[in-house]
Amino acid sequence: MTTSTATHSTGYRIRSGLRSVLNYLVMTLLAFFFIFPIWFMLVSSVKTNELQITADMSKLSAFIPYGELGLDNYYEVFAQMEFGRLMFNSTFIMLATVLLGLLINSMIAYALARLDYTGRGVVLGVVVALIIVPFEAIAIPLLMLVNNLPWFGGATTWLDSYHVQIIPFIADAFSIFLFYQFFINIPKELEEAALVDGASKLRIYWSIILPLSKPIFATVAILQALANWNRFMWPLMVTRGVDYRPLTVGMQTFFGQDPRIWGDLLAFASMITIPVLIIFLIFQKWFVQSVASTGIKG
């Protein structure tokens, strides 16, 4: 390359211009690939004429909101099943699991990272080993176990309850590992000053470690919230009716009913997706950082 880079030739400029256009073209085509099913869902869900939805489904008009539009499909979902109940169940189970998980997993990670105690090595080894046990490998024995566990008030089984969907998922080995990795990198001097002042470990954890650890709490919260919101196999097995069922299982039941009314189905699907998409758009940076942080293990 003998041509100086400061004075680009016209040929170079045309070539780089073309490359830029091509670049955007490829990126936009890929964007269409990733967005078209979601857009298709949202548009079809507001088309109130079922015949129009099925007539449009093979044409570009499937992506254009036109014709009879409205929220009728959404009202019908509410009329056909207790959608509000499902939404409450999903939200409650997700919040309870995530919040209790943040507390319990961060506490053990703090002990592992900062306290010098008998048995520490064993506990750390067990936690790291448990990361590779996939839930699917234990689902059936766990089902048998919870089927025979007692609960307050004389119940002899955990099936069909909130706690059966919350308690088994509070402690999470990978979350502990993420917290642990973060805590060991916090400078020790910050705590030593407090120790000299006679502060207890609990106090140090609460007033020094926690405020410094907002990023890792956000990371674990997002990963766990997504996992719990989308959980499907377990609630499918342990819930019987609408009382304790989350949205995912409700969606599958609704989908299994004949005849399939696509307008209603896609309205249901939209209502599960829209809140998550909105939260994702607001906290996008955090989502991306959370996912990126899962790549640093090993």
Next chain:
Amino acid sequence: MTKTVQTSGSAIRRSETITAWLFSSPAIILLLVFLAIPFLMAIYLSFTDQRLIPNPNLPTQVVGLRNFIRLVDDEAFLRGILNNFYFVLVVVPIQTALALFLAILINQKIKGVNTYRTVYFAPVVTSMVVVAVIWTFLYNPAGMINSFIRVLSFGTLGPYNWLQDTKLVFPAIMLLSVWQGVGFQMIIYLAGLQEIPSDMYEAAEVDGANKWHQFINITWPLLRNTTIFVVITTTILAFRLFDQVKVMTNGGPQNASMTTIVYVIEQGWGQLKVGYASAISVVFFIIVLVISLLQRRVLREERVVD
């Protein structure tokens, strides 16, 4: 305060041990009861004929290796395992390559790149059950996917009955799985790309290396660990395949889309054969374990080489 000074070192350590166990015990108890014990149960139950609701007249018996011997002749199980390997063979290379390509695209310092990142990532936050419902509609014989194929092939191909055709149903599930999952790996690759110092590219540019050479000589070798991580996690996820299959086909038609985990749940929950399902779970776990150990080993070798 003077008390603290007087207490001996061992007393401090003892009190620290008590505090530490107080901090650790809630998580340890939960992990033991809901992960370690079911795991040990799976191993034990795989040697029994345990049923979810035991028949009082037929007590559960230890049957030795009978469950595992049966697995060898169980066509649905073998189909499930084979399908998982088929899935790995097709999806892992495609998804890894696409994730890297997308990551390179959104790592460019150009206008609007964040919007593209948002769009590519959006399917990741969409629930798999929802994804399965939407794509079932798209795969309708009179639906959008067949239209695309008709237009792209100038009317020569299709229409196909994607979810009813034993040859097409699994590739159809693969496509939507890539669509939903690739954004996750894209972000992991993006994090890897951002760790590569930009002056390495500047130096290469001065030496006259074009973009392709830069990719082959800088990007690809420096992303080696990221690639290993992405390949291994995608492989493990492929063996865990469940949600989309359960919603769309339940393993059918004729077991064409059966997977190991769909079969575990069908046997253990559907047919209440806990012993048999546990045997399949054990096989599944061994596969996942081997893959995970392989990853740790490959990564450790890398460190030694460095």
